[in-house]
Amino acid sequence: MAAQKSAPARVSNGQTNGMKRKRQDGPKQNNPLQNKKIKLLESRKKLPIWSRQQDIKAALEKNDVLVLSGETGSGKSTQLPQFLLESKWCSKCVAVTQPRRVAAISLARRVAEEMGTPLGKSSPASKVGYSVRFDDSTSPSTRIKYLTEGMLLQEMLRDSAMSQYSCVVVDEVHERSVNVDLILGFLKGLVKGINKKRKTPLKVVVMSATADVAGIARFFDEPMPSDKASGTDGDEEDDLNEAKINGDAPKRPVASPKPVSTCHVEGRQYPVKLSYLDRPTDDVLQTAFERIFKIHCKEPMPGDILVFLTGQETIQSLQKLIEEYAVNLTADYPKLLVLPLFAALPQHAQQRIFQSAPPNTRKVILSTNIAETSVTVPGVRFVVDTGKAKIKQFRNRLALDSLLIKPISRSSADQRKGRAGREAPGQCYRLYTQEGYNSLEKNATPEILRCDLSAAVLTMKARGVPDPLSFPFLTPPPRDAMEKALLQLLQLSALAEDGSISVTGKAIARLPLTPTLGRVILSSARSDPPCLRETIDIVACLSVENIFVNVETEETREQAADARGQLYRRSGDHMTLLAAVQAYAAENSDRKAWAERHLISHRAMQSVMDVRKQLRAQCLQAKLLPSGSSFSDGDDEGVSSADEELTERILKAFLSGFANNIARLCPDGSYKTFVGNQTVSIHPSSVLFGRKVEALVYNEFVYTNKAYARGVSAIQLKWLEDLFT
Numbered sequence: 001m002a003a004q005k006s007a008p009a010r011v012s013n014g015q016t017n018g019m020k021r022k023r024q025d026g027p028k029q030n031n032p033l034q035n036k037k038i039k040l041l042e043s044r045k046k047l048p049i050w051s052r053q054q055d056i057k058a059a060l061e062k063n064d065v066l067v068l069s070g071e072t073g074s075g076k077s078t079q080l081p082q083f084l085l086e087s088k089w090c091s092k093c094v095a096v097t098q099p100r101r102v103a104a105i106s107l108a109r110r111v112a113e114e115m116g117t118p119l120g121k122s123s124p125a126s127k128v129g130y131s132v133r134f135d136d137s138t139s140p141s142t143r144i145k146y147l148t149e150g151m152l153l154q155e156m157l158r159d160s161a162m163s164q165y166s167c168v169v170v171d172e173v174h175e176r177s178v179n180v181d182l183i184l185g186f187l188k189g190l191v192k193g194i195n196k197k198r199k200t201p202l203k204v205v206v207m208s209a210t211a212d213v214a215g216i217a218r219f220f221d222e223p224m225p226s227d228k229a230s231g232t233d234g235d236e237e238d239d240l241n242e243a244k245i246n247g248d249a250p251k252r253p254v255a256s257p258k259p260v261s262t263c264h265v266e267g268r269q270y271p272v273k274l275s276y277l278d279r280p281t282d283d284v285l286q287t288a289f290e291r292i293f294k295i296h297c298k299e300p301m302p303g304d305i306l307v308f309l310t311g312q313e314t315i316q317s318l319q320k321l322i323e324e325y326a327v328n329l330t331a332d333y334p335k336l337l338v339l340p341l342f343a344a345l346p347q348h349a350q351q352r353i354f355q356s357a358p359p360n361t362r363k364v365i366l367s368t369n370i371a372e373t374s375v376t377v378p379g380v381r382f383v384v385d386t387g388k389a390k391i392k393q394f395r396n397r398l399a400l401d402s403l404l405i406k407p408i409s410r411s412s413a414d415q416r417k418g419r420a421g422r423e424a425p426g427q428c429y430r431l432y433t434q435e436g437y438n439s440l441e442k443n444a445t446p447e448i449l450r451c452d453l454s455a456a457v458l459t460m461k462a463r464g465v466p467d468p469l470s471f472p473f474l475t476p477p478p479r480d481a482m483e484k485a486l487l488q489l490l491q492l493s494a495l496a497e498d499g500s501i502s503v504t505g506k507a508i509a510r511l512p513l514t515p516t517l518g519r520v521i522l523s524s525a526r527s528d529p530p531c532l533r534e535t536i537d538i539v540a541c542l543s544v545e546n547i548f549v550n551v552e553t554e555e556t557r558e559q560a561a562d563a564r565g566q567l568y569r570r571s572g573d574h575m576t577l578l579a580a581v582q583a584y585a586a587e588n589s590d591r592k593a594w595a596e597r598h599l600i601s602h603r604a605m606q607s608v609m610d611v612r613k614q615l616r617a618q619c620l621q622a623k624l625l626p627s628g629s630s631f632s633d634g635d636d637e638g639v640s641s642a643d644e645e646l647t648e649r650i651l652k653a654f655l656s657g658f659a660n661n662i663a664r665l666c667p668d669g670s671y672k673t674f675v676g677n678q679t680v681s682i683h684p685s686s687v688l689f690g691r692k693v694e695a696l697v698y699n700e701f702v703y704t705n706k707a708y709a710r711g712v713s714a715i716q717l718k719w720l721e722d723l724f725t
């Protein structure tokens, strides 16, 4: 699409500025939502994308697919969905996917303010909502819905035609998660007319500041690799089969190849000054610490700082260092408020970064790469980038995903820089050299080339893709990785011998969990008698940050053992988690004090309760409980988690999902994994640490200075006979 100079400014509801001014004088003036909307309109008009709205609308009138690039902060995520609502073809909802829930929620909040509407489920009239795992906040009037990629995939499973949407916007596509690659493949099928249930065309916008526009445009332009490759629903398959039997040509509407529009939005509102180190640093945490205090002591307020680190542990240790040092600063300096931000943090704690700091206080946000894209953190003027991130990688030898600390890509570094300069000019300090930056990979390797694909393959199967190997992937994954995933799904009984999805597989695909945890939930529902309630409690713990406050020294470990003693279970960590959840849930007076007494994170426990509520609702909906039963508040008091028979049922349910995560005791006293025959030690954080038992099941294999099994319970080898026969 050709670039076009500024179009006359129009307000979002299509009125002219003059008309808008008239309304400002009217009775709406006392409505705080409307007042905020009018105020924000002024800043919206200054965004580079504002003058391109006619181009964008025209592109989508003409073609069904638009690939939009534009610098960080040019207004893509907040403005484009609002422009689309004014188009004639847009009678339904616009979905906007985000790689992370923190971005989905904060964007929805911002756009609700810009549109002068309440947010999400707070009002039936709300026009803007969001949907993230374990939290759906939409209303019957929702027109723009920000949702994580995983949630859109879940919706695709329920409604393959995406009939509630006029448009799907895939934002931050450069991150190339497995989920986004699946979404792109399914959307390609939809725009090529594979799904005949759709009465009107689905419009698709793919956006990013740093993506390969030409490659994505080509992907949507090219024909489908095979007719059925991106999935159909049951009815369509029946039609196709019928046509084949009768020898007719299939009755599916023939795809009319439509060209793809591309558009680039030039410029950003505020500049960001870049600084590099002269020499590489040996101790990036120390360098970050020094940089934070240099900024704090030299730069005027306001000016919050956003620091990119690798993970929860580094964030927590830097937080401690900063807080200890800040106590000694004289009163001449503003105060410091350190806020951590990482994926396992509960939602309400994540959202604290968006609140303004108290007067005379500078926010220092210590974040993993979850704040790297899409988010605007109000107040941030300085970004400090350590240049590293934890990246998930499949390790063939172990047949497991591991998190490894690796240098980021140039694209990530540019995204990080783009978190400054959003409300005013900013500065980005890269804690590496210019040469270091130049030597980074341009883009990160797509997740699909480096991760376990079992969840992806199951999603494809559940969405009616008969042969995942011929799915239209933007970057096809290696064949052996796909075959491994198929094998794992067979092991989980999610697929039948002929490769079709089984009843179990369909049920797992509907749960917002990995196939392994989904399988555990199903097995617990099917055990005799069922142990679903208890298993949900444990799975909820595994879905959030560690509930036990970290104990580092021998002394604190002893203190913790005393404080938590009555919760520890001899069988290991799974039943200990259950005991902790049940004791917390049964505490009716002061849960916070209870958590403190037991050296348990109250914040993590609140998340566990949230997740367990959602999982219980989903299991009820999926009819995983015998008919007539329900979850009731009194559940928590009735179960004795010391019960050996119950322990056996629960651990057997875990074994059905984690059959690849078993180790047995060898005559020399070490443990060796069943898969890969690796030596592995019990992690010091486990209640089984230092104990010798005949065999173990574990949740995670982590490699630090040596290989550890984390989240461990003792099992009996004879239990495996049931499992493998």
Ligand SMILES: Nc1ncnc2c1ncn2[C@@H]1O[C@H](COP(=O)(O)OP(=O)(O)OP(=O)(O)O)[C@@H](O)[C@H]1O
Pocket: 047, 070, 071, 072, 073, 074, 075, 076, 077, 078, 079, 106, 110, 208, 209, 269, 373, 374, 375, 376, 377, 378, 418, 421, 422, 423
């Ligand atoms: N929560 C917020 N508070 C204050 N300003 C905001 C907020 N969200 C967005 N903005 C303003 O809107 C601008 C555009 O944000 P938007 O997220 O739409 O840009 P973008 O082009 O999608 O950026 P990116 O590629 O970095 O995600 C920001 O630079 C900022 O000025």
